[in-house]
Amino acid sequence: MVAQVVDLRRVNQDSLEDLLAVAVADAAPDEVMPPVAGPPGWTAGRQEAFRDWHRARYGGLAGPLRESTFTIRYDGAVVGSARLALRDGDDVLETGMWLGRSHRGRGIGTAALRLLLAEAARAGARAVVADTKTHNTAALGALRRNGATLIAGHGTAEIHAELSPPSSAPTANQ
Template sequence: MDEVGLEELLVVAVEDAEPEEVMPPVAGPPGWTPIRQEAFRAWHRARRPGLAGPLRESTFVIVHEGRTVGSARLAVRGSREVLETGMWLARSRRGRGIGGAALRLLLGEAAEAGARSVVADTTVHNAAALAALRGNGATLIPSEDTADVHAELRPRRS
């Protein structure tokens, strides 16, 4: 993600997502404050070195029909054989199959990186995420005590 992509992503986040949907918590008043916007930039810039970098994480801009619509990530969990994934989409772009298509591309990236497994976590209430995961062959493991769902996928080349 270069600076142009990062700024396009921030515009989408500010216009069509809440901060807590797209980034770790930042202290201060709610909303997209200047401090929160700079924290968003810093978070993504820190991941530019990719899976081999110190944070062992990569973020990607999701583009649909020529427009930035969200972000996806891959992160090493334990050994490089297991990668965790997550993503967010602008509210106005959800429910169109974009998440499932982005996940397919992430599984290809994971295969290229040599991962043997990709994991993701969501909740039973996130129907779109569950559909994208199921559509990509995930094994879904619901928690017995909470609304959390753990997913396990196999990387594959597209």
């Protein structure tokens, strides 16, 4: 169990630079954002694309992209990001997350996913889905510990997870 407190906070202008700093210092671009053309690494253009991607989601689930992003905080410090996005109408949400490499393997992802499921319940979701790969054992563990049904892709390394939001759970900070 995580000894320190894990919480989620909606990404906003005040937290965006902290999130980017964690990404640059402790993750590869392809782990934390959609692909961007150009040379590898955290170029100035890729950092600006990271900011733009998160700013476009400030409107949350009710915004034009129908997606919310959150900072994952561990013992008060930003250590990664998580998201919820509306899919398949208004009652299925997709989730995904990343943690800086130095924060993996501590149960933070499991705790953050539990908080995301609570957010999904408050949003009225009947289900939450996630996609990962068979080699991502940390994600698979967090999904299993939160009660996911895992469905393997036929002949691929793809895993589709389906989760049910709880009827009541802790609240993420806005």
